[in-house]
Amino acid sequence: MHHDRQNDLEKSFSSFAPGYWADEGVSEEDWNNPTWQLKNRITSLAGLEKHLVLSEEERNGVILSGTKLAMAITPHFFNLIDREDPECPIRRQIIPRVEETFISPYEMSDPCGEDSSMPVPGLVHRYPDRVLFLVTDRCAAYCRYCTRSRVVSGAGEQDLETDYEAAFRYLEEHTEIRDVLLSGGDPLLFSDSKLEKILSRLREIKHIEFLRIGSRVPIFLPQRITPELCEMLQKYHPLFMSVHVNHPRELTLEVKEGLERLANNGIPLGNQAVFLRGVNDDLDTMKTLVHKLLMCRVRPYYLYQLDLIQGSSHLQAPVAKGIEIIEGLRGHTTGYAVPQYVIDAPGGGGKVPINPDYVLQKNDERVVIRNFEGKTYEYPEPAVQPDPILDY
Numbered sequence: 001m002h003h004d005r006q007n008d009l010e011k012s013f014s015s016f017a018p019g020y021w022a023d024e025g026v027s028e029e030d031w032n033n034p035t036w037q038l039k040n041r042i043t044s045l046a047g048l049e050k051h052l053v054l055s056e057e058e059r060n061g062v063i064l065s066g067t068k069l070a071m072a073i074t075p076h077f078f079n080l081i082d083r084e085d086p087e088c089p090i091r092r093q094i095i096p097r098v099e100e101t102f103i104s105p106y107e108m109s110d111p112c113g114e115d116s117s118m119p120v121p122g123l124v125h126r127y128p129d130r131v132l133f134l135v136t137d138r139c140a141a142y143c144r145y146c147t148r149s150r151v152v153s154g155a156g157e158q159d160l161e162t163d164y165e166a167a168f169r170y171l172e173e174h175t176e177i178r179d180v181l182l183s184g185g186d187p188l189l190f191s192d193s194k195l196e197k198i199l200s201r202l203r204e205i206k207h208i209e210f211l212r213i214g215s216r217v218p219i220f221l222p223q224r225i226t227p228e229l230c231e232m233l234q235k236y237h238p239l240f241m242s243v244h245v246n247h248p249r250e251l252t253l254e255v256k257e258g259l260e261r262l263a264n265n266g267i268p269l270g271n272q273a274v275f276l277r278g279v280n281d282d283l284d285t286m287k288t289l290v291h292k293l294l295m296c297r298v299r300p301y302y303l304y305q306l307d308l309i310q311g312s313s314h315l316q317a318p319v320a321k322g323i324e325i326i327e328g329l330r331g332h333t334t335g336y337a338v339p340q341y342v343i344d345a346p347g348g349g350g351k352v353p354i355n356p357d358y359v360l361q362k363n364d365e366r367v368v369i370r371n372f373e374g375k376t377y378e379y380p381e382p383a384v385q386p387d388p389i390l391d392y
């Protein structure tokens with residue numbers, strides 16, 4: 001019974017507000033104000049313990065987080081935590097644990113080798129025709145498994161130090177770049193006018209065809225997705241947005257409304273989920289997630305194997321399990337709902353697609369394939385055509 005109810009809750013689009021803030025007399029106006037949400041983020045042990053009983057692992061994790069990746073949780077997102085459930089999938093993403101200080105031999109501070117592909121501070125040019133532009137080091141809240149924890153939040157070992165003018169100059173000179181991805185940190189933490197300055201400057205560069213923003217603000221801080229923001233963004237089309245949702249509970253009523261507002265302004269939405277142990281490493285959860293995403297008009301884009309970031313081993317799930325989940329989706333549900341599973345190759349190889357094997361055999365004459373139900377089929381390769389000039 002409890003399990004069914006929990007299931008229904010995960011599948012529905014509920015509001016969790018004011019939740020833990022019910023006794024504090026917060027007005028609806030404050031709650032819906034993004035500035036109030038940011039000012040009232042939980043950033044301290046005392047703030048956390050006001051609402052939750054922490055485990056020893058969490059307590060020590062919070063104390064140690066100040067030297068690594070800061071803790072910050074918006075009231076909106078904090079409300080998704082189920083305080084009755086010590087294994088809560090929201091809690092695992094956002095509350096530090098002491099395991100973050102355990103470093104395994106394969107783990108790195110820059111697991112995707114970004115720093116070595118930066119021609120200009122803050123601009124990662126890894127692929128031939130597109131760049132990743134790290135415009136800020138701040139987020140609305142901090143994911144404990146952040147691949148950029150070395151530069152994000154201000155607590156870690158490095159500073160981001162993006163050189164905007166040098167970046168714009170590089171983009172102007174490199175006419176092969178047709179796609180700019182704004183990320184960080186989270187670009188949607190900038191004010192509308194600051195963000196617009198960047199977008200309009202990029203639009204002055206004629207060879208840049210395509211813009212996109214990577215952001216978890218629609219999830220952490222849906223109050224920020226105002227009609228004014230959407231109105232501004234739609235001037236810079238084609239502009240896509242990649243959001244980051246890992247668990248179905250994150251898709252609340254407020255988040256759905258924000259995503260719809262973006263979609264109504266013509267912004268195609270994709271999701272980049274991270275495969276996390278104890279969060280979304282089972283087929284049922286992932287299926288609910290991708291179905292809810294489609295209902296919010298978000299196309300699941302990538303499912304990332306967790307980068308080998310230092311202190312992440314407690315969140316690592318096996319690749320074999322990820323493949324099994326993709327296999328459980330492909331053919332069994334809407335094709336639009338199936339993300340591409342990728343490993344961002346350790347050390348800087350870029351994203352590599354990881355797929356279940358559907359080709360059982362392949363030679364010059366034929367391929368033997370299997371379908372989602374495991375039935376095998378043969379497809380003959382076209383016969384080699386004689387060359388009309390050489391073979392006369």
Ligand SMILES: *Cc1c(COP(=O)(O)O)cnc(C)c1O
Nearest residue numbers: 124125126127130131132181351
């Ligand atoms: C992920 C990423 C991109 C964008 O890759 P797509 O596959 O086009 O989404 C671009 N640059 C870097 C460095 C990236 O990590």
